[in-house]
Amino acid sequence: MDFLTLCLCMGLMDIQMEGGLYSWSNSSFASRLNRFLFSPLLADHFSLFTQKRLLRVLSDHFPILLEGGCQQRGRIPFRFENMWLRVDNFVDKVKEWWASYLFHGTPSFILAKKLAALKLDLKKWNEFKFGNVSVKKQTLWSKLNDLDAKEETFSLSAEEKLDQTNLRSDIEKLTLMEETSWRQKSRVLHLKEGDANTKFFHRMAISNKKNNGIESLMVNGTLSSDQGIIADYITHFFMNLYSEQQVKRPFPDSLVFPMISGENADWLERPFEEAEIFDVIQSFHGDKSPGPDGFPTAFFQAC
Numbered sequence: 001m002d003f004l005t006l007c008l009c010m011g012l013m014d015i016q017m018e019g020g021l022y023s024w025s026n027s028s029f030a031s032r033l034n035r036f037l038f039s040p041l042l043a044d045h046f047s048l049f050t051q052k053r054l055l056r057v058l059s060d061h062f063p064i065l066l067e068g069g070c071q072q073r074g075r076i077p078f079r080f081e082n083m084w085l086r087v088d089n090f091v092d093k094v095k096e097w098w099a100s101y102l103f104h105g106t107p108s109f110i111l112a113k114k115l116a117a118l119k120l121d122l123k124k125w126n127e128f129k130f131g132n133v134s135v136k137k138q139t140l141w142s143k144l145n146d147l148d149a150k151e152e153t154f155s156l157s158a159e160e161k162l163d164q165t166n167l168r169s170d171i172e173k174l175t176l177m178e179e180t181s182w183r184q185k186s187r188v189l190h191l192k193e194g195d196a197n198t199k200f201f202h203r204m205a206i207s208n209k210k211n212n213g214i215e216s217l218m219v220n221g222t223l224s225s226d227q228g229i230i231a232d233y234i235t236h237f238f239m240n241l242y243s244e245q246q247v248k249r250p251f252p253d254s255l256v257f258p259m260i261s262g263e264n265a266d267w268l269e270r271p272f273e274e275a276e277i278f279d280v281i282q283s284f285h286g287d288k289s290p291g292p293d294g295f296p297t298a299f300f301q302a303c
Contacts (some may be wrong), residue, residue, distance in 0.1 A: 012037040016213060019053035023062050036066050050215065063120065078119045078294035082184045082286065083177035085302050087130065094303045097121045115293050137174040140167050155156070183288050 007014070014037055017023070021036040036051050054063040084090055103113040144167040147160060156164065215227045219233045260268075286298030 013039055013040060014038075015049060016051055017064070020062065023064060024060055025062075028062050029131060034061060034064050036064065038170060041062050052215075076243065078123065080122070080295045080299050081126075081181055082296060082298045083133070083180040084122075084126075084130065085298060086173065086177050086180065091303055093125075094118070110294070115119065115295060130245075133174050133178050137171060140171050140174065143167055144171065177277065 013288070014035055017032070017035065021032070022030040024030065036049075038049065042049075046300075048068060050067045052065045054065055056062045097118055098114060099119045101114045103110045105113075129145050146166065147156065147164045150156065150160075151164075162188065214230055214234075217230045217233065218221055218224075219229055224230060224233075281297065281300050284297040284301075286296060286301055
């Protein structure tokens with residue numbers, strides 16, 4: 001059995017090494033001989049492990065540093081959770097909030113302002129009413145376990161049996177909500193909900209989380225790990241990238257373009273129809289990444 005087959009049989013995972021491609025090299029050859037391998041169980045509990053190649057002096061081998069520290073993050077943006085749509089009367093609550101917002105201006109301005117106001121109400125509702133799904137599920141599991149243990153010794157009353165049934169139903173709902181949340185974070189679209197894929201979605205979400213961070217960046221020829229310097233450099237880079245430096249533009253007067261018929265031109269310039277917009281929105285995948293406002297397609301499809 002070769003090394004690769006052994007790793008596959010044991011389910012060992014190899015995370016990307018930062019700082020270089022190879023861990024060993026001489027004047028003629030280079031290879032990645034040294035690395036840290038992780039079991040899936042360890043990766044589930046310590047999701048921010050990274051391995052970095054350090055500088056070498058005399059040896060052919062580069063030292064590898066294993067880090068398990070916290071990922072430095074800025075302000076966490078709002079993200080609508082699709083699992084909220086599974087809460088009873090949630091859509092009605094959103095409609096109630098939406099009707100209470102009063103803004104004046106163009107339709108697009110009013111829409112943007114209402115979405116911003118809705119974010120604040122959703123954050124408060126999630127913190128004070130909805131709560132943490134995992135914590136709620138563990139609490140219900142504990143209550144159900146107490147009833148199951150009691151049932152082994154004594155007969156349950158009619159009320160206790162009803163509680164037992166309701167607890168199982170509530171746990172099932174929370175489990176599906178939890179899977180919906182991890183599926184949304186994982187951005188895996190080829191698997192369906194309800195297929196007991198929560199652990200897979202969880203690992204994919206962890207992998208995405210690792211890829212979303214920038215540990216170090218070459219800034220003006222110097223490798224920097226300072227998050228403030230990195231943020232400023234990226235901001236200025238894209239500000240300059242999308243700034244117009246040249247005002248002279250070519251004129252397409254001499255170019256000949258294919259013409260469309262007057263009927264097609266009128267059809268393209270006609271006002272949008274509500275049914276047309278509704279059909280387009282319903283055709284999108286609800287778990288696609290949200291826009292800058294944090295609301296995914298599933299929100300507009302349901303609400």
